[in-house]
Amino acid sequence: MKQVEKTKDSLVTVTQKSSSPLTTWLVKSLSLSPFPSSGFFFSLSHTNSGLCLYLNTELGVLYWRLNPENYENDAELKKIREDRGYNYMDLLDICPEKVADFKEKLKNFYTEHIHADEEIRYCLEGSAYFDVRDRDDRWIRIWIKAGDLIILPAGIYHRFTLDTGDYVKLMRLFVGEPVWTAHNRPQEDHPARKEYIKNLVTEKVGAALEAY
Numbered sequence: 214m215k216q217v218e219k220t221k222d223s224l225v226t227v228t229q230k231s232s233s234p235l236t237t238w239l240v241k242s243l244s245l246s247p248f249p250s251s252g253f254f255f256s257l258s259h260t261n262s263g264l265c266l267y268l269n270t271e272l273g274v275l276y277w278r279l280n281p282e283n284y285e286n287d288a289e290l291k292k293i294r295e296d297r298g299y300n301y302m303d304l305l306d307i308c309p310e311k312v313a314d315f316k317e318k319l320k321n322f323y324t325e326h327i328h329a330d331e332e333i334r335y336c337l338e339g340s341a342y343f344d345v346r347d348r349d350d351r352w353i354r355i356w357i358k359a360g361d362l363i364i365l366p367a368g369i370y371h372r373f374t375l376d377t378g379d380y381v382k383l384m385r386l387f388v389g390e391p392v393w394t395a396h397n398r399p400q401e402d403h404p405a406r407k408e409y410i411k412n413l414v415t416e417k418v419g420a421a422l423e424a425y
């Protein structure tokens with residue numbers, strides 16, 4: 214199902230399909246302001262299992278749905294951390310009241326970038342958007358809500374912003390001492406980018422998004 218929303222700054226086309234746990238949209242055209250307060254509003258809550266699968270099998274984005282109320286004693290979370298070596302953990306509240314230089318931070322988060330390592334975020338409260346680039350350089354918008362744990366692979370182009378709720382509580386996980394350095398696009402010569410592209414090309418068979 215296609216839905217078109219006319220907003221203050223842009224015309225957005227999103228493709229929605231059947232239901233799945235994680236809400237994602239294929240963003241065809243979007244000139245979204247980095248600042249939630251300056252008014253770009255989605256009011257969609259449909260989900261797309263095809264896109265969810267696509268994120269996983271085609272782009273290497275991993276996803277778990279966990280119980281956010283139980284994060285301190287969650288056996289499933291514990292197992293994920295053990296299996297993947299995530300010994301570092303911290304909690305981060307993102308909202309205008311709690312983040313120093315909020316606008317500046319959001320501007321940086323919303324600048325397309327990669328990391329040398331995975332970006333692991335577990336949403337405990339509130340909600341937010343992660344946009345990731347697909348193989349054809351289209352943005353896929355992921356709406357994370359309480360209970361969503363996502364892992365963006367090293368080298369994937371992405372960006373982040375809050376939604377109109379203006380608040381998210383995130384758990385950040387990492388292997389060893391955390392490195393949050395963002396490398397803004399273009400990064401075609403960055404080793405993590407090269408490795409990501411190599412994996413996309415060699416390990417996966419490219420399938421058209423339209424097929425999902």
Ligand SMILES: CSCCC(=O)C(=O)O
Nearest residue numbers: 322332334372373393395
């Ligand atoms: C604060 S979590 C999301 C922003 C981001 O992409 C990052 O921190 O690298």
Ligand SMILES: [Fe+2]
Nearest residue numbers: 328332371395
């Ligand atoms: Fe990031």
Ligand code: NI
Nearest residue numbers: 328332393395
């Ligand atoms: Ni980052």
